[in-house]
Amino acid sequence: MTDLAALVGAERQGASLLITRSRLRLFAKATGQTDPIFVDVAAARAAGHPDLPAPPTFYFSVDLEAPDPFEWLLEAGVDLGAVLHGEQSFTYHRVAHAGDELRTSSTIVDHFTKKEGALEFVVTESRIEDTEGCPVATMRQSAVIRRAA
Amino acid sequence: MELTIQAGAVLPSLEIPPITRTTLALFAGASGDHNPIHIDIDNARSAGFDDVFAHGMLSMAYLGRILTDNFSVEQIRSYRVRFAAITPVHGQPTCSAVIREVRDADGERLVVLDLTVALPDGTVTLTGEATIATS
Numbered sequence: 001m002t003d004l005a006a007l008v009g010a011e012r013q014g015a016s017l018l019i020t021r022s023r024l025r026l027f028a029k030a031t032g033q034t035d036p037i038f039v040d041v042a043a044a045r046a047a048g049h050p051d052l053p054a055p056p057t058f059y060f061s062v063d064l065e066a067p068d069p070f071e072w073l074l075e076a077g078v079d080l081g082a083v084l085h086g087e088q089s090f091t092y093h094r095v096a097h098a099g100d101e102l103r104t105s106s107t108i109v110d111h112f113t114k115k116e117g118a119l120e121f122v123v124t125e126s127r128i129e130d131t132e133g134c135p136v137a138t139m140r141q142s143a144v145i146r147r148a149a
Numbered sequence: 150m151e152l153t154i155q156a157g158a159v160l161p162s163l164e165i166p167p168i169t170r171t172t173l174a175l176f177a178g179a180s181g182d183h184n185p186i187h188i189d190i191d192n193a194r195s196a197g198f199d200d201v202f203a204h205g206m207l208s209m210a211y212l213g214r215i216l217t218d219n220f221s222v223e224q225i226r227s228y229r230v231r232f233a234a235i236t237p238v239h240g241q242p243t244c245s246a247v248i249r250e251v252r253d254a255d256g257e258r259l260v261v262l263d264l265t266v267a268l269p270d271g272t273v274t275l276t277g278e279a280t281i282a283t284s
Contacts, residue, residue: 064181081196089229
């Protein structure tokens with residue numbers, strides 16, 4: 001297996017996502033979100049939005065639009081069954097809405113181990129922009145890889 | 150009841166019904182996270198788990214509903230969590246938020262929330278914080 005520490009500084013494959021109303025409604029259904037602002041265009045507009053707004057964690061989905069979003073782990077020889085999500089953060093620059101097309105560019109920014117190497121952490125920072133190149137959100141996520149003892 | 154914006158104020162908690170396999174399937178499609186460990190028991194077992202378990206991002210999305218229930222989505226400046234424990238299928242998370250501090254910065258009033266998701270047996274599955282600009 002690849003030394004994951006050597007991945008720090010590497011760019012990960014980016015992705016893009018055209019946000020649709022139907023995708024946002026499915027996300028609302030899956031997360032039990034019944035606030036009409038997130039499912040009803042008229043309610044969203046009455047609240048001052050141009051269309052349905054993306055909920056706070058939806059931006060995570062942009063990165064997952066890559067043809068194989070876990071490829072970078074698989075290429076490093078990591079078994080997906082050994083990967084957990086450690087931490088996740090979002091910093092918001094503006095709210096995206098249905099109709100917006102977003103894209104990500106991601107860099108692996110950190111690597112460290114815990115529990116005497118039994119847990120390995122790989123931290124990725126992703127910048128999410130609209131098609132004009134204006135920042136929408138910045139994400140940081142850590143993947144935790146459980147190492148067999 | 151109007152939320153009082155001051156340190157120590159507790160926001161109404163959000164009790165989620167038991168997470169079904171259907172919910173996990175829907176969330177896999179909605180979020181784009183198709184990792185089979187969350188939707189395919191054969192895959193979960195081959196990885197050493199007894200059963201499938203919920204996506205961490207599903208709990209983060211539930212917890213995010215506390216934010217959007219109490220504030221406008223455009224007021225949220227940052228939102229971060231640490232996933233502390235796995236949420237099994239049929240788990241019943243309860244999402245909680247407490248105002249840690251209110252401070253003024255750059256002409257804005259910032260509200261910092263301490264966030265928690267826990268299961269009925271007391272297991273804390275997620276801890277986090279969010280910063281909201283209220284004016």
